Amino acid sequence: xxxxxxxxxxxxxxxxxxxxxxxxxxxxxxxxxxxxxxxxxxxxxxxxxxxxxxxxxxxxxxxxxxxxxxxxxxxxxxxxxxxxxxxxxxxxxxxxxxxxxxxxxxxxxxxxxxxxxxxxxxxxxxxxxxxxxxxxxxxxxxxxxxxxxxxxxxxxxxxxxxxxxxxxxxxxxxxxxxxxxxxxxxxxxxxxxxxxxxxxxxxxxxxxxxxxxxxxxxxxxxxxxxxxxxxxxxxxxxxxxxxxxxxxxxxxxxxxxxxxxxxxxxxxxxxxxxxxxxxxxxxxxxxxxxxxxxxx
Numbered sequence: 001x002x003x004x005x006x007x008x009x010x011x012x013x014x015x016x017x018x019x020x021x022x023x024x025x026x027x028x029x030x031x032x033x034x035x036x037x038x039x040x041x042x043x044x045x046x047x048x049x050x051x052x053x054x055x056x057x058x059x060x061x062x063x064x065x066x067x068x069x070x071x072x073x074x075x076x077x078x079x080x081x082x083x084x085x086x087x088x089x090x091x092x093x094x095x096x097x098x099x100x101x102x103x104x105x106x107x108x109x110x111x112x113x114x115x116x117x118x119x120x121x122x123x124x125x126x127x128x129x130x131x132x133x134x135x136x137x138x139x140x141x142x143x144x145x146x147x148x149x150x151x152x153x154x155x156x157x158x159x160x161x162x163x164x165x166x167x168x169x170x171x172x173x174x175x176x177x178x179x180x181x182x183x184x185x186x187x188x189x190x191x192x193x194x195x196x197x198x199x200x201x202x203x204x205x206x207x208x209x210x211x212x213x214x215x216x217x218x219x220x221x222x223x224x225x226x227x228x229x230x231x232x233x234x235x236x237x238x239x240x241x242x243x244x245x246x247x248x249x250x251x252x253x254x255x256x257x258x259x260x261x262x263x264x265x266x267x268x269x270x271x272x273x274x275x276x277x278x279x280x281x282x283x284x285x286x287x288x289x290x291x292x293x294x295x296x
Contacts, residue, residue, distance in 0.1 A: 009069060018082075020041055085204050086167065149185075177196060242291065279294055
């Protein structure tokens with residue numbers, strides 16, 4: 001674990017101890033907790049964020065000097081335990097505190113007139129930073145297993161394209177006081193988000209699962225055991241005149257599939273099934289009428 005990560009993680013442990021001690025009696029330092037203290041913390045963690053940690057995990061990351069950070073999903077839950085949206089938001093708050101202290105020291109050094117000038121200068125060129133993290137509405141869990149596509153819409157300009165990071169989040173800096181973007185996911189419904197800087201307190205965006213895309217995902221990964229029933233379900237899911245295209249990584253070529261050919265592809269258990277990825281689809285009357293896919 002590098003020095004920066006170690007610093008933020010130690011600050012998180014202090015915040016966890018402070019939160020726990022509001023309603024429980026235990027040593028001030030989390031490193032000194034043992035026995036009943038650990039059991040009470042496990043229960044309190046579960047009650048607040050529905051997360052569980054074993055005693056071994058506690059000793060690895062809290063009692064001893066951890067060699068690496070816990071998984072990002074665990075860091076997000078621990079941050080929620082101390083009333084932050086996620087690990088990124090917690091680190092951001094610590095960074096703001098550090099910067100505020102540095103600023104106060106600089107203020108004492110440079111004097112009031114220069115500070116006033118600086119504030120006037122910054123005010124004229126102020127930038128707003130938006131930060132969003134995406135959560136699966138059904139699982140209530142950060143979307144980190146897949147990368148989401150973000151298209152930021154700009155007035156009278158071409159859109160800007162981003163992707164979520166390993167923690168399921170993305171940031172955008174602009175001089176405007178609002179941001180409007182479209183978020184797309186292979187297994188969630190496309191959504192358009194508009195957020196003003198004054199209402200940017202809740203930075204979590206929940207995405208609703210796209211049941212049709214998820215069904216295709218289950219089928220292509222061979223998770224359906226009854227293949228005859230599987231075929232009947234697919235026939236109802238896909239329109240008779242659906243336009244189905246296979247794209248290729250290594251070329252610009254496209255192969256066109258009929259509905260029957262595509263169903264046959266999904267109902268024959270071959271190695272290619274697990275490599276099929278749906279790129280885009282269009283629905284009409286609760287049926288797929290247009291679909292693009294690729295075999296990785």
